[in-house]
Amino acid sequence: MLVIPCPYCGPRPELEFSYGGQAHVARPTAASNPSPADWNAFQYERANIKGLHAERWRHIHGCARFFNVIRDTTTDEIVRSYRSGEK
Amino acid sequence: MSGHYRTASGGIDLERSRPIRFEFDGQAYQGLQGDTLASALLANGVHLVGRSFKYHRPRGIMAAGPEDPNALVTVRRDAARSTPNLSAAQVELYEGLVAHSQNRWPSLRFDVGRINDLLSRFIPSGFYYKTFMWPRTAWHSLYEPRIRAAAGLGVAATEADPDVYAQRYGHCEVLIVGAGPAGLAAALTAARRGARVLLCDEQALPGGSLRADTGTRIDGKAATDWLRETMLELAQAQNVTVLTRTTAFGYLPHNMVCLSERLTDHLASPPASKPRERLWQVRARQVIFATGAIERPLVFPGNDRPGILLAGAARSFLNRFGVLPGRRVVILTAHDEAYRTALELQAAGAQIVALADLRARASGPLIDAARGAGLAIRRNTTAVGTRGNLRVCAVGLAAVDADGAAAGDTDWVSCDTLLMSGGYTPSVHLHSQGRGKLRWEETAQVFVPAEAGQSCRSVGACKGLTGAALAAVFNQAATAARDATTECGFEALPVTIAVSDDTSAGGGWLGTLPQAARPRGGKAFVDWQNDVTAADLGLAVREGFRSIEHIKRYTTTGMATDQGKTSNLNALAIAARQLGRTIPEVGLTTFRMPYLPVGFGGLAGYARGELFAPLRKTPMYGWAAARGAVFEPVSMWQRARYFPERGEDMHQAVARECQVVRRSCGIFDATTLGKIEVAGPDAIEFMNRMYVNNWNSLAVGRCRYGILLRDDGFVFDDGVVARTAEDRLHVTTTTGGAPRVLGLMEDYLQTEWPQLKVWLTSTTEQWAVIAVQGPRARDVLEPLVEQADLSAASLPHMAMTRALVCGVPAMIFRVSFTGELGYEINVPADYGAEVWRAVWESGQAHGMCAYGTESMHVLRAEKGYIIVGQDTDGTMTPDDAGVGWAVGKSKSEFVGMVSLRKRALQDPNRKQLVGLLTADPRHVLEEGSQIAATPGQRPPMQLVGHVTSSYYSSVLRRSIALAVVNGGRSRMGETLYVPTPAGESAVTVTQPVFYDSKGERLNG
Structure with missing residues (x-):
C-alpha cells in the first residue's frame, strides 16, 4: 500500500484515494471541433510509461480533491505531488 | 518418559516437568511443554511422517523450521479447524494435539500410491502435459480429478472458519525482522537510542541460532543467559514491541511490511474471546532484515529417506529440545558447521559412525576439535546411495577422484541417521520482494543482498555472514541499526557487545554430488516437496528450456x-551446469510474497459476514420489515x-400491487435514489456542460429528465433534475450510480472547469423520499400538505414546490416513474418513517398499497421508461436508448458531445430500444435472450439484438418486453424470433410504450 502525499492534507495511506489515470491529457472542447484522430487520442491513447509517470489521484476519503502525482512505475516511488493546474 | 531419544538433560526450549500427550495418525505419544511436533516425534523415534507429492515415497523430518519441505502435516481441532500443510517443526505441541500425515492411502506405512515410484521412469517432468492430451474432454472429467486425488497436499477444513482474525496497523522508526543474534544486536542499538522499534520473529521463542549455541560467551555470559537478559531489557523498554510467532511475509512498496502473528494455535484450549491471528501492516521508516540463512541439503541418490536430516537441524533438535535424531549417525558435509553437530551429538551420547567431508581440504578450529575428539574424518568423500525402506539403514560412501567423480569401491556404512550439510543459503526473500538487487559471491557461492530497493538493510547470515564469527555479526548489525536510526533523526550512541570463545565456519556445495560415470543409486532429489530430481532438471534443459523461470514451471x-x-x-546450479552458463548468468526466479503460507482468515480479517460490506437501510426499512416485505440488495x-x-x-x-397503483394508488420508498445538490452562481452552466440537456430553459420550481454521458458518448446515468432556486439544482441519480456520478462531476469541475463557481454536495442520505403514485395520489396527500397547492394547475407534471407535510419542511416533486399521477415527497431523513406512516394512514381510505422494486420495474416497463444499467449496457447512446429527444440541439458543449458526432454512433442500424410482444401472451421471455431475424437458424446464428427487460403485466394481461434490436425503430410490426430452451418464440416489434401511449394519465 502506497503512502500518497496529498498536496492539501499531507501523506495518507492509499486506502483514502482513488486513481484517476494519466495526468495532463488535454481535453479538446466541442467548440474546437477536434478531428476524429485528436478526439480518439484524447479518449483512448495513454502513454503506459515505464518510469516516471504523471498521474491523477483523488483524495476521495479526505479532502475529495483531484491532484497530480509523479510516480515511478517500476518502483512505485512517488517523486512529488502537486495541485491540479500546476506543473 | 517423553521418548527414548530424549537426552537426560539440556533442551532450552523445554519445560521438562510438564509432559504433554498428543496423537499422530491415531497413535498416542508423549512430548514435553516447549516441544514442536517434529521434536516430539523424533524424541519418540518417529521419522516417517509423510508421503511425497508425486511418487508417494516415505519421507521424514528434514529441517527444524518452517522451511522443511517433507514433514507436512494436518493439525485438526475439529471439522472447522483443520489446518493442512504445516511443517511439523512449526507446530507447537499442546495437550491433546491431533495431527495427521498427508498424501497416503490407506496408511502411512503402506501406501498404494507408492506404485508411482516404480513407474517413475514413465512419468518424468512434463509427463502430465505430454500424456493427458486426448481426448480433450477427458481432462476435466477424468484425468485432472484423478491426478489431483493421487498427487497432492493436505485437505482444507470442510466447515466455515469459526475463529476471529484481527488486523491492525503498526508504525515505527525501525522494524527488525528476525530475533536471532543479528536482530537482537540491531534491536538493542536502535532501542537504546530511543527510536520506536518493532522486533518480530517467526519462532515461539526469540534467539534464533543462539538457542542452539552451547559454546560462545557474550559479554562474559553463556549465549543463552545473554539472550535472556537482552530480552528482559527489550521487554522493559517503552519504545520496543517484540512480536514472537510472527512471520514477516511480505515487503511492499513504501516500506510496508506485512506480519502474520499467530496468537492461539499453540494453546490447548484457545479462549473464544481471543483472535486466532493478527495481521499487521507495519509502516516503518527503516527496515532491518536479520532473517538468517537456510541450510542446503545435498543432492545424491537416495537422499530422501526418513532419517536423513540437515546437520544444523539435528543440532537444533539436540540443543533446543534435548532430542537425538538417532544413535548411529553418519555425517556428510561440505561445511564446517556440521563438525559442531558431530561434536555435540557425540557428547550427548550418539555414535558418529562416519564423518565424511566432500572437500579435499578442510581445516580450522572445528575440524581440529573433531579430530581431537577422536572422530575419523573421511576427506574427499561423496555419497552414491542409501539403503532402507521406511528409514535409512546404510549409506554408500565413495572416494572422489581427481576428475571429480566417484571412484573405487562403495563403502556401505550402516547407520540409523544421516546428517547432511551443503552450507547455508542467505534468506534474501524479503530484501528481494522490495525490489532489492542481489550480488553473486563467487567465493562463498551465494547470492547476497546488494543495492536495496527501499529503506532497508540486511544484517547477519542473510547478508552472507553464514558461519561467521558472532563478533562480526554483532558489529555489522549494530552498525546498520545505528545508521538506520540516525536516518530517522536519532543521536549516535555506540553499543558494543563483547564475544569470546567464538569460532567461524565455512564451506558449501551446490548441485549434484560427485557420482560414478553411470550412477545406479536411484533418484537424487533436488526439491523434496515436489519430487523433482536432478534428472528432471536435466531433462527440462535437454527439451529446450533455457530460462530458469520456464524450467521452474x-x-x-x-x-x-x-x-x-x-x-x-x-x-539453479544444476540447470546452470547443464546450460553451460554461470549461476549469476542464469539467475534466480522471482521472490514473491508470501514468504510462508498465510491463512485466508488472517487476510480477510474482520471483513466477513455482516462486516463484509456496509448494509444501507432507509428510514422506512423497519416499517417495511414489519409488514413482511421481501428485500433485495441494490x-x-x-x-x-x-x-x-x-x-x-x-x-x-x-400483480396485485401493479393493479392497485393503476386503479387507486401505491406508496413506494424511493429514498435510495442518489441525490446531489448542485449549487452556485454557475450551477446552470455547469449542468449544461455535464448533461446532454439544455438547462437554461428550466425555470425555478420545474423538473426535467436529465441524461449524463461519458465522454465516449454512451449513457452513464439518468434522473430527474429539479431547479429548486435560481442558483441551485437537486439532481437525482440511479440508486447505484450516485457515487460515480458525483465522482464524474467533481472530476470535470475540479480539473476541466475549475473557474466555475459551483459546489457539489451528496444529499442522498439527507432526504427520505416517499413516492405516491396513482390516480388517487393527490387525494391521499392533500390532507397532509400545508403551504402548497397540489392542483394540476398550480403543480403540473414535472413541477416542484416546497411545503409542509405533516408539519415537516418538505420538497414535493410531481414526477412519475409509473405513468400515473405521482408525487415524490422529500423530507429530512429523520422524519422519513413518521411521514411515511402518516401517508400510509391517509391512503387507507383510498385503497392504497405499498409496492416494492419489482412492481416499480413492471410499471415503468409498461411505460417504456428505461433503467440505466438494465436497458443500457455502457455501449448505448441516448438515441439508441430512445431518449435522443432529451439532447439539447443548440448546445455548444456537453460531456460526450464530440463522440456523438462520430459516424459509427449515428449508424441507423445500431441497436435501438423497442418493445416486443410474444405471440403467446402468457410466455415471458428471459431477460438477456438473444434475438434472431429469421426463424429456424442453427448455430452460429445471425443475431440482431437481445431482450433487456421482460415481465408479465397483470394490467395488460399479457407479457411485455423491452429489447435492443439493430435498426429496431424501422422494424415496427416485424416478426423476430427468440430462441429459448423450450423452442423458438415468435415476437412482434412494437413501440416500447405498452400502456397509455399518449401519456394522458400523467396529467390527472
Whole structure:
C-alpha cells in the first residue's frame, strides 16, 4: 500500500484515494471541433510509461480533491505531488 | 518418559516437568511443554511422517523450521479447524494435539500410491502435459480429478472458519525482522537510542541460532543467559514491541511490511474471546532484515529417506529440545558447521559412525576439535546411495577422484541417521520482494543482498555472514541499526557487545554430488516437496528450456508451500551446469510474497459476514420489515422488493400491487435514489456542460429528465433534475450510480472547469423520499400538505414546490416513474418513517398499497421508461436508448458531445430500444435472450439484438418486453424470433410504450 502525499492534507495511506489515470491529457472542447484522430487520442491513447509517470489521484476519503502525482512505475516511488493546474 | 531419544538433560526450549500427550495418525505419544511436533516425534523415534507429492515415497523430518519441505502435516481441532500443510517443526505441541500425515492411502506405512515410484521412469517432468492430451474432454472429467486425488497436499477444513482474525496497523522508526543474534544486536542499538522499534520473529521463542549455541560467551555470559537478559531489557523498554510467532511475509512498496502473528494455535484450549491471528501492516521508516540463512541439503541418490536430516537441524533438535535424531549417525558435509553437530551429538551420547567431508581440504578450529575428539574424518568423500525402506539403514560412501567423480569401491556404512550439510543459503526473500538487487559471491557461492530497493538493510547470515564469527555479526548489525536510526533523526550512541570463545565456519556445495560415470543409486532429489530430481532438471534443459523461470514451471521445482527454500539454489546450479552458463548468468526466479503460507482468515480479517460490506437501510426499512416485505440488495441498499399478503408469492403480490397503483394508488420508498445538490452562481452552466440537456430553459420550481454521458458518448446515468432556486439544482441519480456520478462531476469541475463557481454536495442520505403514485395520489396527500397547492394547475407534471407535510419542511416533486399521477415527497431523513406512516394512514381510505422494486420495474416497463444499467449496457447512446429527444440541439458543449458526432454512433442500424410482444401472451421471455431475424437458424446464428427487460403485466394481461434490436425503430410490426430452451418464440416489434401511449394519465 502506497503512502500518497496529498498536496492539501499531507501523506495518507492509499486506502483514502482513488486513481484517476494519466495526468495532463488535454481535453479538446466541442467548440474546437477536434478531428476524429485528436478526439480518439484524447479518449483512448495513454502513454503506459515505464518510469516516471504523471498521474491523477483523488483524495476521495479526505479532502475529495483531484491532484497530480509523479510516480515511478517500476518502483512505485512517488517523486512529488502537486495541485491540479500546476506543473 | 517423553521418548527414548530424549537426552537426560539440556533442551532450552523445554519445560521438562510438564509432559504433554498428543496423537499422530491415531497413535498416542508423549512430548514435553516447549516441544514442536517434529521434536516430539523424533524424541519418540518417529521419522516417517509423510508421503511425497508425486511418487508417494516415505519421507521424514528434514529441517527444524518452517522451511522443511517433507514433514507436512494436518493439525485438526475439529471439522472447522483443520489446518493442512504445516511443517511439523512449526507446530507447537499442546495437550491433546491431533495431527495427521498427508498424501497416503490407506496408511502411512503402506501406501498404494507408492506404485508411482516404480513407474517413475514413465512419468518424468512434463509427463502430465505430454500424456493427458486426448481426448480433450477427458481432462476435466477424468484425468485432472484423478491426478489431483493421487498427487497432492493436505485437505482444507470442510466447515466455515469459526475463529476471529484481527488486523491492525503498526508504525515505527525501525522494524527488525528476525530475533536471532543479528536482530537482537540491531534491536538493542536502535532501542537504546530511543527510536520506536518493532522486533518480530517467526519462532515461539526469540534467539534464533543462539538457542542452539552451547559454546560462545557474550559479554562474559553463556549465549543463552545473554539472550535472556537482552530480552528482559527489550521487554522493559517503552519504545520496543517484540512480536514472537510472527512471520514477516511480505515487503511492499513504501516500506510496508506485512506480519502474520499467530496468537492461539499453540494453546490447548484457545479462549473464544481471543483472535486466532493478527495481521499487521507495519509502516516503518527503516527496515532491518536479520532473517538468517537456510541450510542446503545435498543432492545424491537416495537422499530422501526418513532419517536423513540437515546437520544444523539435528543440532537444533539436540540443543533446543534435548532430542537425538538417532544413535548411529553418519555425517556428510561440505561445511564446517556440521563438525559442531558431530561434536555435540557425540557428547550427548550418539555414535558418529562416519564423518565424511566432500572437500579435499578442510581445516580450522572445528575440524581440529573433531579430530581431537577422536572422530575419523573421511576427506574427499561423496555419497552414491542409501539403503532402507521406511528409514535409512546404510549409506554408500565413495572416494572422489581427481576428475571429480566417484571412484573405487562403495563403502556401505550402516547407520540409523544421516546428517547432511551443503552450507547455508542467505534468506534474501524479503530484501528481494522490495525490489532489492542481489550480488553473486563467487567465493562463498551465494547470492547476497546488494543495492536495496527501499529503506532497508540486511544484517547477519542473510547478508552472507553464514558461519561467521558472532563478533562480526554483532558489529555489522549494530552498525546498520545505528545508521538506520540516525536516518530517522536519532543521536549516535555506540553499543558494543563483547564475544569470546567464538569460532567461524565455512564451506558449501551446490548441485549434484560427485557420482560414478553411470550412477545406479536411484533418484537424487533436488526439491523434496515436489519430487523433482536432478534428472528432471536435466531433462527440462535437454527439451529446450533455457530460462530458469520456464524450467521452474516445467519441472515444478521451487513451487508449492515451501517455495523452494531448501532447493532453489541447488536447482539453479544444476540447470546452470547443464546450460553451460554461470549461476549469476542464469539467475534466480522471482521472490514473491508470501514468504510462508498465510491463512485466508488472517487476510480477510474482520471483513466477513455482516462486516463484509456496509448494509444501507432507509428510514422506512423497519416499517417495511414489519409488514413482511421481501428485500433485495441494490448496490449496498436493502430495498423492499414486494409486500406479500396472505400467502402470496412474488408474482401474485406484484400483480396485485401493479393493479392497485393503476386503479387507486401505491406508496413506494424511493429514498435510495442518489441525490446531489448542485449549487452556485454557475450551477446552470455547469449542468449544461455535464448533461446532454439544455438547462437554461428550466425555470425555478420545474423538473426535467436529465441524461449524463461519458465522454465516449454512451449513457452513464439518468434522473430527474429539479431547479429548486435560481442558483441551485437537486439532481437525482440511479440508486447505484450516485457515487460515480458525483465522482464524474467533481472530476470535470475540479480539473476541466475549475473557474466555475459551483459546489457539489451528496444529499442522498439527507432526504427520505416517499413516492405516491396513482390516480388517487393527490387525494391521499392533500390532507397532509400545508403551504402548497397540489392542483394540476398550480403543480403540473414535472413541477416542484416546497411545503409542509405533516408539519415537516418538505420538497414535493410531481414526477412519475409509473405513468400515473405521482408525487415524490422529500423530507429530512429523520422524519422519513413518521411521514411515511402518516401517508400510509391517509391512503387507507383510498385503497392504497405499498409496492416494492419489482412492481416499480413492471410499471415503468409498461411505460417504456428505461433503467440505466438494465436497458443500457455502457455501449448505448441516448438515441439508441430512445431518449435522443432529451439532447439539447443548440448546445455548444456537453460531456460526450464530440463522440456523438462520430459516424459509427449515428449508424441507423445500431441497436435501438423497442418493445416486443410474444405471440403467446402468457410466455415471458428471459431477460438477456438473444434475438434472431429469421426463424429456424442453427448455430452460429445471425443475431440482431437481445431482450433487456421482460415481465408479465397483470394490467395488460399479457407479457411485455423491452429489447435492443439493430435498426429496431424501422422494424415496427416485424416478426423476430427468440430462441429459448423450450423452442423458438415468435415476437412482434412494437413501440416500447405498452400502456397509455399518449401519456394522458400523467396529467390527472
